[in-house]
Amino acid sequence: MNIKINKLIGYLVFISILFFTYFTFSRCSFVTSKKETITDTNLIKKELLDFGKKKDSSLHFKNTYLNDFYIKYKSELSDSSNIGYLIKLSTYYNEIGNDKRFYKLNKQALEIADEFKDTLSLARINWNFAHFYKKREVYDSAYYHYYNALKGYESKNEKHEIALMKYGMSVIRGFFGDYLGAEKLTISSLNIFKELNAQNNVQSMYNHLGLLQKDLDELDKAERYHIKALEIIKELEKDNKDNLYIRTYNNLGRVYQEKREFEKSLYYFDEALKLVDKKDEIKYARLIDNYAYTKVLQGNTNNNVLNNLNKALEIRKSIDNKSGELISKLHIAEYFLKKNNQDRALETAREALEISEKLANTENYLKALHLLSEIDIDKRGEHLEDYIKVSDSVTKRERRIQNKFARIEFETDEYIEKTRILTQKTEQLSEQKIWLVSFLFFLIVLIILIYFLIVQKQRNEKLLLENEKQQMNEQIYSLKLNQHMKIQNEKNNERNRISEELHDSVLSKLFGVRLHLSFFKMSDIDKDTKSTFENHLTELQEIEKEIRGITHQLNKSSEDINVNFVSLIKELILSKESITDCKFSLHSENDDWENVAIEIRVNLYRIIQEAIQNILKHAKAKNVDISIKRHANQFIEIIIKDDGVGFDLKKKKNGIGVKNIKARVLKLKGEVEFKSELGKGVEIKITIPT
């Protein structure tokens, strides 16, 4: 039983260990198992890098190349470990203007990154979306994605990207007239780029700041920022800086134009014109237009100026640059106004108004209205009214959009916070669940253990009690035996005493009296009396002989009583015989058992008792044969035989009786042998050394 419980406990502990190992490693294995599906990532990388080098190829070629690549690695790209390449691919599609493919791939990347909580990839994907929407002039969506990307990069502290996102947001805010908000973002970006020593970006920031200041009519500030940008461009270590120069010169020219420092303005436009490639028609047209317009503002109304203005307009028309055309028309209208050619001025201004209405370009629409109110004096009031209306609605719209940006930021922040709390909660919950399950499991194991411990303890106590009981029994028996012996001895002594008394004293006295009486018969008495007397004498002698017989009997029985141990066994057998149909026979020699240790006698008595008990309980025997022999004071041999049903010795499950007998024999350093077959009874042979 003990072994069983130990096994059971061991089993439980093993299970609990397995259980916990599972819990501990299940999370880790989830991560490692994903790595197996990697194909040749190096190959993917190489092919994508190859594309990066093909900058000068045609759009068509690039598109074909990317499509081939996508079809080739479609399955690999859908694997989470290759999300970087997937994003890269979608970025390339965005660059070459394949919006459909871009959108599809970027969306796919978004799903993967979302599933694996890949913050950096998510940020990059958002950036792509922002870029995409900005290009399509969906500014609120673009802003939303910039902001999301910014949050992602902020959580990973990717400084360069943070600055870029802020710049992107700043451009959109500036576009909608939130110049102060835009300025704040650009300064923040500027500081980061300075910290990173990214000079190219630094000059871009200065450029943007300059533009913003110009819009705020802070012309001195704008001038300072553009000069700063120009200084940085000069120090830049870059091969082709022409475009940067052209941009900055143009911007400076515009600032001075506003400041009405026309000479400086003309100088910078002229510098830009020196650098510009005439094939780059948008820039070229813009520069000659700006240059001519400065002259107009200066009051120069000669034909050359008009020619330049018309040249720019022609170029812009030829490349279908509508907003450029609009600006050209406004400038030309102003030229005619300066020249007092009201009709042409009015005509051109109206054309400009028409175009700006088509383009929904409110800024220039307002400019056209303003111009018209100056030209068309008759309808001045009407135009001014229009102007105020549109200007109000523009301001409202700008405010609304600005509010929208604030709302986007707020909502995004809220969403991020929500998701953060939610994930935290789910994590907490799952952790709690694991703890709860483990705790319950431990509790159950603990309860089982405690239960078995209690059962075990009770069993031990029971065994202890039984042991004590047995010891008590033995003590009682030994006391009984001693008592028995004492009583027997006392009886013997008494018998001996009586016997001796009778023999020595009473018999001798009777003999003496009889002799004395014999002398009487010698005297003369009548014959009858004499014969009677002699008869009495003979009787008296008979009495003496009788008494002697009694003394002999007393002596003899006292010798018999010496067997005491055997007599106890006899008593035991008699008591058992009286309650069953079983017949017992005891073979024993009347040896002296006094010199056999009391321990041996007690145990032998118990063994025989146990054996008899077993036979009566299980054997269904009719005859039981018990023989007790002592061999030359060296060992005692006891054989107990019955003719009952017997039992199978091979069966391990021996009864308590058999175990007790074995234990007792072992205690006496003896040997026990069971011989049995089913249906043939049992023979127990015990030898004990003395």
Next chain:
Amino acid sequence: MKKNYKVFIVEDHPLICKAYQKTLDFVSEKTGVVFKEIVVCNTLENAYQKISDCHENNIEIDIIFLDVQLTPAPKHEIYSGLDLGEEIKKKMPNTSIILLTAFEYLENDSKVHEKLNPKALLIKNDINLDTLINSIISIIKERNCEIAF
């Protein structure tokens, strides 16, 4: 016929001692034998002393009535009438011993016969007066014959 017999009675029961004396008187009356001196000893110790005295003084004891069950005299390594009998046999081989005992098994004990060679071995409760008298007479007759030779 020798007339002056010296007789010892070794017996712890006074009643039996008297009975023996009476028997001797009866025998004396009937046969004319004179029992010059009858010494009664109630203990083994006493008996041993007196027998030793006789031996030292070269006084011969003719007949001795000897009981078996008597208080032992460990001083002289005499534990029963049998031991005393052996002593007498050593010192006075001519003394006739009448062994009188209640132990009937001694009747068939060869060792007793060998060592003591009693002239008579009488089991107290088996005999009567006649047996005793006859035994004494037969002993006296035997002794007379011996003397006669």
